[in-house]
Amino acid sequence: MKPNEGETMDWGRIKVLLLDSDGVLTDGGVYLPETGGPEIRRFDIKDGFGIARLLKDGFPIGVISRSPSTPVQTRCEKLGIPHIYLGAKDKVACAKKILDQLKLDWSDAAFMGDDVPDLPLLQKVAFPLTPLNGAEEIREATKWVSRFPGGGGAVREACDHIFRARQAKA
Numbered sequence: 001m002k003p004n005e006g007e008t009m010d011w012g013r014i015k016v017l018l019l020d021s022d023g024v025l026t027d028g029g030v031y032l033p034e035t036g037g038p039e040i041r042r043f044d045i046k047d048g049f050g051i052a053r054l055l056k057d058g059f060p061i062g063v064i065s066r067s068p069s070t071p072v073q074t075r076c077e078k079l080g081i082p083h084i085y086l087g088a089k090d091k092v093a094c095a096k097k098i099l100d101q102l103k104l105d106w107s108d109a110a111f112m113g114d115d116v117p118d119l120p121l122l123q124k125v126a127f128p129l130t131p132l133n134g135a136e137e138i139r140e141a142t143k144w145v146s147r148f149p150g151g152g153g154a155v156r157e158a159c160d161h162i163f164r165a166r167q168a169k170a
């Protein structure tokens, strides 16, 4: 699928946005300091603004990642993300917990993932999304491909679509 082929998606129907971390909230790069110590990841400030603006508008967002990274936890907490599942072995089970908590269904949920471990959850939600540089088989499995890469505007673009749809309804 090419970017924006899914532009006709009904963003206003999405009631929760779930995000993978590596390759979605980050550019997928992991820096290993020669001196040892924790891995270093890069987040995008504009993505963060999109998330924070939606959260402020009362829209729920969750992060589900297999990585148990402490800096990722810190970044998500700083953004005020209420549902954070790191070190998640079963992303579908984590997503179900979030949906149950919010009394929502798979038909209400969007998930942005970028690689094969995200596939089971992408196949569950009604709105599967991926960044421009999502893995080829993920791009085939999603309804919408961002014009921007992971950690470089993909999350912001999705957040803005949801935000604008909410503004239009209000």
Ligand SMILES: [Mg+2]
Residues within 6 Å of the ligand: 020, 021, 022, 023, 024, 113, 114, 115
């Ligand atoms: Mg990933």
